Amino acid sequence: MRKIPQQQRSKELVARLVQATAQAIREHGMDKFTTHHVAEQAGVSVGSLYQYFDSRKDLVEALLEDVTLNLQQGLNALVLEKTTDLRQMVDRSVRFGMAFLRADDGLAIELVRNWYKLPTHNVVRLLQDTLLDFMRMYLLKNPLANNPERLHIRSFVIANSIVFTMIRAISEPNPFITDEELTLELIEMVISYLNA
Template sequence: MRKQPKQHRANQMIALLLEATALEIADRGLDRLTTNHVAQRAGVSIGSLYQYFANKEMLVDALLMQKAERLMGVVHERLPPLLGGDIATVTRAVLLGIFEQVAGDPTQRELLRHWQRLNAAPVFQTLERQMTELCRQYLMRHVDEYRIENLPALLFVLINAVQYTTARYLVEERSLLGRDEVIEALVRMVEALCQPTAQQAVKRGG
């Protein structure tokens, strides 16, 4: 059998270690995570793990970024078919996808519970950049439908408000609010900030 390229083997090892890290966090919780447990779960030596990650913090940082990429994958999957739709429909569909993704991933929920003490800033910044670009594309496509005076400022407020509200809600153990209530409140906020033009308002009013 032909020998696989080193880069391919490295990528396989990293994927294996991150999967093992995710499973350990889901089973034991973040505070009980150790590199020894990860190596055992992955079926590799601790020395092999340290060739790729110097400590458990680096493992968690890489896992955080991987989870962010998967969240964006949900957004990229849901958004394109809806680009021609109204802003409420688009916002609702994207938020529902994000909430469902996190709800079905115990590792992601555990990471969110501790995001304030993790190195989460690069992850939030990555999400903000990507979501800003997607929202910009949507609003530019509907430029005649909304009165946007300062697009950069609007997107900064929208993305961060949605991002941190969503994260805050998802870490609650027993929230007094239901998921749909939070999503609808965010949808209404987005609608309010993206004021329709007079022509579009009349059109919506029938």
């Protein structure tokens, strides 16, 4: 039987603890999950958990790093798609965002509901930077007539408008707007703003 090196076992255990954190948040909510829940879900002792993470906060930060990495991979795939049609680019981006938030058995929604308590600056920065990349690609073939030098400001406004509108709508217990209606309105908002 092949021996697995200690470093690899450690990485595997950390990954298992991060996934167990996600499951504990799904089952108990952000405010009520405990390190005991995570340890139990991962099949380890609480003492083993504390060898790798000092607190719940550290577990959540590690989970957010994983979420950010998954988001980055999806956004990178979007950026690599060969299209310079603004409506198509915005449509794909907004639909990707909605699908990302609705995926993973409610984990993203629970994280979104608690965004103000979490270190989400890396996620928001990633969204802004990706949107800026999209806009630069678009401008290579379709220059904006109105203030292209303010592109970084526009990308900031658009990214935050989309993200916080989605957060607000998705975290609503009884939404007054469907995901599709929201998606279409966000697409129109972005295109109108860029063409203003």
